[in-house]
Amino acid sequence: MTPDCIITDMFYPWTVDSAAKLGIPRLVFHTAGYFSQCAASSIKQYAPHLSVNSNADTFLLPDLPDTIEMTTLQLPRWVRTQDGYAQLMDRIRESERQSYGAVVNSFHELENAYEEHYTSITGIKAWSVGPVSLCVNRDAADKVERGNKVAPNENEWLNWLNSKECSSVLYVSFGSLNKFSTAQLIELAHGLDASSHQFIWVVRQKDKDQDEGWLEDFEKHIKESNRGLIIRYWAPQLLILEHQAIGGLVTHCGWNSILEGVTAGLPMITWPLYAEQFYNEKFVTQVIKIGVSVGVTEWRQWDEEAREVVKREEIEKAVIFLMGSGVQAAAMKNQARELGNAARRAIQSSGSSQSNLMSMIKELTSLKCGRS
Structure with a gap:
């Protein structure tokens, strides 16, 4: 039986040729948002980083709906060096333009200006169907087991959070692929402690030959003061973020984590590491304005x-600013709550993402009937 369409991740550019041979539409699925696609396209087309005197000098990203500045050091290495990965990205962009359309893990109310800009620069249709995590993780069991891992000792973090005041705790997590030096982890521990704000910190397990005596001492210290909790296992992030005691999060700016933070209505401290995360940081801090940068430069x-x-x-x-009661922080928190409400409305039966999904199915069905 011949399929009616192909929907594939962007990293399978060869599927555009397969779809052409079968005479069916190919749709590219973007797990990241529109903004990062538009920012990368601006860099590719105009190469503004080549006009500055040093890697630390700022430059403007041309032809975007907002005024966005970056430095060369914040760009992916393949953009700076034009290595083999850059050739793959060129192939991905070309296959995208040959596709019938794109399915994007975002929602209209979050990125409406960049949704329009994306369709303009690519020349293809786009359907926003997110936040996908909010669509598929509807109940507590789904949220606990996201990632196919069950978190032990649930009562520990839950009881600890239940004992805290509303919006008083900062959640700190850098995803499952982060790799920090011991020196950086120690600086982070001291920074969190010095802020005098309460926090939950998800710390990735280190290799067995690495000395973590300092972390054991730090964990003992924060337990005695009852101001912090360290999680060393898989953390049920969705459940933690939606707890009323959580008032903000520190994020590596992976798009899934950003969407989960947005869905929970939380402001963010941004700490990008790799991939498109520096683009995402600009989106959080300069476009939707619900975050403050910790100052990562490379x-x-x-x-x-x-x-x-x-x-x-x-x-x-950064922690004192975000968790404090200043005017700017209050504005971020209000904006974050509004976006969280919009995210939840988007996936409802009459919401923008649900309507987009139904519209996409209807259009693909019409195409199928036209081929019959």
Whole structure:
């Protein structure tokens, strides 16, 4: 039986040829949002980073709906060096333009200006169907087991959060692929402690030959003060973020984590590491304006430890700002809550993402009937 269409991840560009041979439409699925696609396209087309005198100088990203500035060090290495990965990205972009359309894990109310800009620069249709995580993780069991891992000791973090005041706890997590030096982890620990705000910190397990005595001492210290909790196992992030005690999060700016934070209505401290995460940071801090940067300056490969170490003073400053009661922080929190409400409405039966999904199915069905 011949399929009616092909929907594939962007990293399978060869499927555009398969779809052409079968005479069916190919749709590319983007797990990241529109903004990062538009930012990358701006860099590719105009190469503004080639006009600055040093890697640390800022430049403007041309032809975007907002004024966005970056530095060369914040760009992916393949953009700076034009290595073999850059050739793959060129092939991906070309296959995208040959596709019938795109399915994007975002929602209209979050990225409407970039949704329109994306369709303009690619020349293809796009359907926003997210937040996908919110669509598929509807009940507590789904949220606990997201990632096919069951979190032990649920009562520990839940009881701890239940004892805290509303919006008083900062959630700190950098995803499952982060790789921090011991020096950076120590700076982070001291920065969190010095802020005097309560926090849950998800710390990735280190190799067995690495000394973590300092972390054991730190964990003992924060338990005695009851101001912090460290999770060393798989953390049920969705359940934690939606708990009323959580008031913000520190994120590596992976798109899924950003969407989960947005869905929970939380402001963010941004700490990008690799992939498109520096683009995502600009979106959070400069476009939707619900985040503050901790000050990371250099992109790195996902499997590398960063050469720079963010100092404890900068971490403390960002935490105090975000978790405080200042005018700017209050505005971020209000904006985050509004976006969270919009995200939940988007996946309802009359919401924008649900309507887009039904519209896409209807159009693909019409195409099938036209081929019959």
